[in-house]
Amino acid sequence: MKKGRKNSIADVAGITVGHHTIKNEQFQTGVTAIFPHQGELFKEKLAAAVYVANGFGKSVGLLQVAELGMLETPILLTNTFAVGTAMNALFRYSINRNKEIGDSAGTVNPLVFECNDGEINDIRGMPITEKDVEIAMQSAQSNFEEGAVGAGTGMRCYQLKGGIGSASRILTFNGKEYTLGCLVLTNYGQLRDLKLAGYPIGADLVEYYQEKDTKEKGSVITILATDIPLNSRQLKRISKRATVGITRTGAFIGSDSGEITLAFSTQQKFQQYSAEFSSRQILNEEYIDGLFRAVADMVDEAVLHSLVKSKATKTRNGKAIYNLEQSIEILQKMQPNKKYQEILEYLQKFSASEY
Numbered sequence: 001m002k003k004g005r006k007n008s009i010a011d012v013a014g015i016t017v018g019h020h021t022i023k024n025e026q027f028q029t030g031v032t033a034i035f036p037h038q039g040e041l042f043k044e045k046l047a048a049a050v051y052v053a054n055g056f057g058k059s060v061g062l063l064q065v066a067e068l069g070m071l072e073t074p075i076l077l078t079n080t081f082a083v084g085t086a087m088n089a090l091f092r093y094s095i096n097r098n099k100e101i102g103d104s105a106g107t108v109n110p111l112v113f114e115c116n117d118g119e120i121n122d123i124r125g126m127p128i129t130e131k132d133v134e135i136a137m138q139s140a141q142s143n144f145e146e147g148a149v150g151a152g153t154g155m156r157c158y159q160l161k162g163g164i165g166s167a168s169r170i171l172t173f174n175g176k177e178y179t180l181g182c183l184v185l186t187n188y189g190q191l192r193d194l195k196l197a198g199y200p201i202g203a204d205l206v207e208y209y210q211e212k213d214t215k216e217k218g219s220v221i222t223i224l225a226t227d228i229p230l231n232s233r234q235l236k237r238i239s240k241r242a243t244v245g246i247t248r249t250g251a252f253i254g255s256d257s258g259e260i261t262l263a264f265s266t267q268q269k270f271q272q273y274s275a276e277f278s279s280r281q282i283l284n285e286e287y288i289d290g291l292f293r294a295v296a297d298m299v300d301e302a303v304l305h306s307l308v309k310s311k312a313t314k315t316r317n318g319k320a321i322y323n324l325e326q327s328i329e330i331l332q333k334m335q336p337n338k339k340y341q342e343i344l345e346y347l348q349k350f351s352a353s354e355y
């Protein structure tokens with residue numbers, strides 16, 4: 001399907017993304033911040049929805065989004081043990097900009113999503129501070145890095161190196177182009193299940209690396225954004241289709257894996273103080289299949305971006321964590337194979353920066 005100019009979530013006008021990475025001998029972790037628009041979110045809330053395919057996760061703020069169908073803060077991604085710190089940072093960010101929060105108005109609902117990076121990162125050391133969160137938020141821009149950065153620094157995907165991936169698709173309604181974008185934080189999947197271009201490459205890599213089979217206990221967070229006017233119910237419908245893209249490379253969403261999707265529309269704003277009734281335009285659902293197809297297509301690509309753009313590293317115990325593309329190149333050198341070459345050519349479409 002047609003891609004946006006940057007092929008990232010930032011192709012949706014107004015969205016920016018920032019990272020802060022902590023990487024040293026002890027820690028490989030970080031924070032990623034997503035701003036859904038450049039106004040004041042507490043005063044201009046957006047229509048939103050959450051879909052939990054498997055709830056093995058510690059994200060915060062989902063309950064209120066599910067109930068009210070709106071988001072009112074930036075979105076933060078980080079590791080599991082930094083959720084509380086990130087939540088407090090969002091509280092401070094919001095109350096510093098809105099004196100009425102917790103006073104003349106209600107409180108505020110921070111959105112923080114997490115994956116467990118404890119295999120690569122010393123997660124028990126809990127190095128992330130509120131200042132680190134602030135740095136990630138302050139660095140947000142429309143051009144941003146993918147791979148092992150920010151929240152993706154210590155993540156694994158299919159037992160290889162994973163992290164942050166993004167993509168976008170363009171759809172046309174009534175002769176006007178609209179944008180659908182996504183960002184994923186990948187920390188899921190077993191190597192033996194990995195399939196690329198229809199070939200079970202994971203089985204070959206398991207044999208080469210002599211990788212032991214492990215229980216599926218990762219997570220993947222998906223953020224969907226669009227400038228198509230959709231209500232909360234429609235956003236939940238498209239968020240369910242993120243699982244199709246997540247599993248196209250072979251994963252099956254295991255019991256101990258947290259698969260959570262947040263979707264929002266930048267064209268459905270709700271003023272904090274507004275009239276009792278409002279009239280809103282939304283997409284006719286006779287045409288929603290195009291969005292379903294686009295979500296599956298771009299989430300699949302974003303997962304591949306997270307794999308090919310993440311550099312190899314080591315676990316905190318010194319075990320090598322390999323990059324996908326480099327791993328297949330090794331197989332090709334050891335045993336030249338037409339299929340390996342086809343897969344490498346396939347991956348090259350996703351490894352280059354789009355902007």
